[in-house]
Amino acid sequence: MRRLAYAVLVLAVRGRRERGGDWGEAILAEFAETTGDREAVRWAAGGLRVMWHERRARRRELPRIVRIRRRVVLIVLIGLAVGLVVNRFVLTVGYVDNGSMETTYLIGDRYVVDLVAFRLTGVRRGDVVELNRPGTDRLLIKRVIGLPGDTVECRGGGVWLNGAPLDEPYLSPDPEYTRMEDCTATTVPPHQLYLLGDHRIVSEDSRKYGPVDEGALHGRVLLRL
Amino acid sequence: MPRIPHTSPQTLLLFSVLLDEPARWRYGYDLSKETSLASGTLYPILMRLSEQKLLETSWEPSEEPGRPPRHLYRLTADGAALAGQRLAAKAAKPRTIGPAIQARTA
Numbered sequence: 001m002r003r004l005a006y007a008v009l010v011l012a013v014r015g016r017r018e019r020g021g022d023w024g025e026a027i028l029a030e031f032a033e034t035t036g037d038r039e040a041v042r043w044a045a046g047g048l049r050v051m052w053h054e055r056r057a058r059r060r061e062l063p064r065i066v067r068i069r070r071r072v073v074l075i076v077l078i079g080l081a082v083g084l085v086v087n088r089f090v091l092t093v094g095y096v097d098n099g100s101m102e103t104t105y106l107i108g109d110r111y112v113v114d115l116v117a118f119r120l121t122g123v124r125r126g127d128v129v130e131l132n133r134p135g136t137d138r139l140l141i142k143r144v145i146g147l148p149g150d151t152v153e154c155r156g157g158g159v160w161l162n163g164a165p166l167d168e169p170y171l172s173p174d175p176e177y178t179r180m181e182d183c184t185a186t187t188v189p190p191h192q193l194y195l196l197g198d199h200r201i202v203s204e205d206s207r208k209y210g211p212v213d214e215g216a217l218h219g220r221v222l223l224r225l
Numbered sequence: 226m227p228r229i230p231h232t233s234p235q236t237l238l239l240f241s242v243l244l245d246e247p248a249r250w251r252y253g254y255d256l257s258k259e260t261s262l263a264s265g266t267l268y269p270i271l272m273r274l275s276e277q278k279l280l281e282t283s284w285e286p287s288e289e290p291g292r293p294p295r296h297l298y299r300l301t302a303d304g305a306a307l308a309g310q311r312l313a314a315k316a317a318k319p320r321t322i323g324p325a326i327q328a329r330t331a
Contacts, residue, residue, distance in 0.1 A: 022296070023272055025293065025296070026268075026282075026295075026296030027264055028293065029292075029293040029295045029296060030254040030295065032292065042263060043254075043264050045265065046266065047264050047265070047268075048265075049265035050264065050272075053269060
């Protein structure tokens with residue numbers, strides 16, 4: 001313990017130099033006087049504090065340009081670190097690699113995904129969500145049609161929600177995209193969602209694999225770039 | 226109101242210890258023991274005082290080989306005068322004085 005404290009103090013005082021500043025060396029020289037681990041560690045800790053203040057004072061005397069350059073480097077590094085964390089856990093960008101959401105999202109479009117807030121607020125009908133395609137780790141986007149407890153049915157070329165035809169202003173007016181085959185009425189179980197792609201002809205969605213677990217959601221699409 | 230320099234309880238404590246024997250050179254460790262100030266508190270005060278020429282410092286040559294030389298401190302004439310003045314000023318207002326100094330100046 002003593003030797004560790006001493007080693008740390010030496011490092012703080014001298015760094016890579018042969019000899020540290022007068023005051024650092026003074027504190028170092030007195031280290032041998034301390035008795036017991038506790039006192040030695042306290043002495044070294046105080047020494048570290050002094051060194052830290054001295055270092056800050058020395059920094060203030062550096063030329064302005066050096067200080068600015070150091071600050072810029074520091075800011076860039078912090079910015080990178082924060083950016084990586086945000087990209088991983090808060091907001092990220094996704095890429096459309098199939099046509100199942102046409103004509104709202106075309107192949108090659110990029111979109112911003114919220115990875116956190118939707119877990120607090122929940123999703124609403126009409127939201128576009130990003131999820132792992134059931135059984136794979138591929139990410140894709142679909143629209144939320146039915147929430148838990150809703151009954152969804154496709155009949156007469158349109159979607160019926162809880163017994164009423166659903167108004168879907170986001171769909172393309174072109175029937176080449178929206179003409180859909182009938183599907184059986186499904187009641188969405190708790191903690192699951194009924195999802196459809198906007199391109200009702202090519203999209204593989206809850207009509208094929210049924211409602212999807214909320215846990216499969218990766219994020220909520222906020223906007224297209 | 227600007228703060229009067231060298232009036233913190235820690236500084237006064239150090240003054241009172243140094244004034245016990247103003248002519249003697251003191252080691253940092255002994256000062257820390259006598260004032261019961263941690264090194265992280267004591268040394269910044271010493272540094273400040275020495276910067277303002279209130280404290281003299283010198284290096285004691287090493288007695289045994291392999292031991293680093295030790296740093297020594299004592300008040301300059303200016304420092305001793307200021308220390309006496311500050312302690313007297315505090316003693317005049319004993320309400321705000323720390324018990325440790327109170328015991329020493331009593």
